[in-house]
Amino acid sequence: MTRTLIALVAAALLALAAAGCGSDDDTPRTTSPTGTSGSERSEVSAADLAGKKFVSTDIAGPRTLVDGSQVALQFDDDSLAANAGCNNMLGGYEIVDARLRWATDPISTAIGCRPDLMRQDDWLAGFFRGVGAEIGVDDDGQLVLARDGVELWLREGTASSGPARQAPIVGTRWTLVTIADGGADGTASSVPAGVTTPTLRFTDDDRAEVFAGCNGGGGRGVVGDDGFAEIGPLALTRKACDEAAMATERTVTSILDGRVALGFDGGGNLVVSKAGRQLIFRAG
Known part of the structure; x- marks a missing residue:
């Protein structure tokens, strides 16, 4: 199911090319994640994700997250907002052949952060570029993303740290x-x-x-x-x-x-x- 960017969000510049960006190898991985559940993944569609927020709980493979940081994703009808601890990026997204990928080049805020967090931003942006990341739901109901040997688990909810609080639209x-x-x-x-x-x-x-x-x-x-x-x-x-x-x-x-x-x-x-x-x- 394909979702295209209608008009959500935001701005800005997504930049620095990609320490840790995924490759363009389009051969789907067939191994199931081992992280927290070790279970097979069931398919998920864009319609299943619309209006939901997810925050990372675990990561496995050749990458770790910066201490104290989390990956946060927010899916709307036509766009994906993502944060890896520094800048907020947003773009259209699609799910094709059980892979989540950007449908439009993402845009991003341009906040200056520690170099390790900025590199993590670049990695997350690259995770969804090209062929994108395998996506599914495990038996525990967690969203699982996999690419290039990295597997990322996310639960529905918001980040436990970081500037994720939302003020009310009306009155603010x-x-x-x-x-x-x-x-x-x-x-x-x-x-x-x-x-x-x-x-x-x-x-x-x-x-x-x-x-x-x-x-x-x-x-x-x-x-x-x-x-x-x-x-x-x-x-x-x-x-x-x-x-x-x-x-x-x-x-x-x-x-x-x-x-x-x-x-x-x-x-x-x-x-x-x-x-x-x-x-x-x-x-x-």
Whole structure:
């Protein structure tokens, strides 16, 4: 079953090539995992995973996880958000022939972390590239991923450490940290220097309060229970600003217009997506 990226999340740059990235060998492994259960795996589909979060419990093979870190995955209808202890990455995904792989090149935040955590980011991104990782569910109900001799077990739930807490969408003031404007290179940018940071707040009375980089105002903002919101039309002030601020404002308002997808990445950031373009906001 194939899921393509409709519009979830986020931003940014996924980078450093791949210490520990998987190979492109497309021969499926037939051995069953031995980690915590040693049981055969049953098949799993994208529909089985949609809306669920998983966190690693064990890893076996020629790789270990950095002490104190965990792998966290969040599956939505059309996208996979992943975190290996540093940056949050997101891309479209698909499951083909019992292998989980990126359907679009993932994008990522660009937080600077310790080198070992950044290398772990690169490894996880590579784990799902190319032919991807074998995927199944063991007899204990854990998700099992396998590639190149590495087997990773994950339970449903959230990470026990790291910035995974999610603030409520409604009532929280969200501050823009990353813009992914749908470029072919899969990169994203932060708010340009000198531009006042855009913000978004959904209110209990179905309004959206927006500061877009130059002008502020609001309009209709109805957050549904289906992972989507209806925004606009927005009425903003009409002040003129420099070109960087106006360009930022045009991007923000073009995405915050109509039906948008809402989701969280592995770091608890709010991802607002529309037509392959994303705005990523942190709480506060």
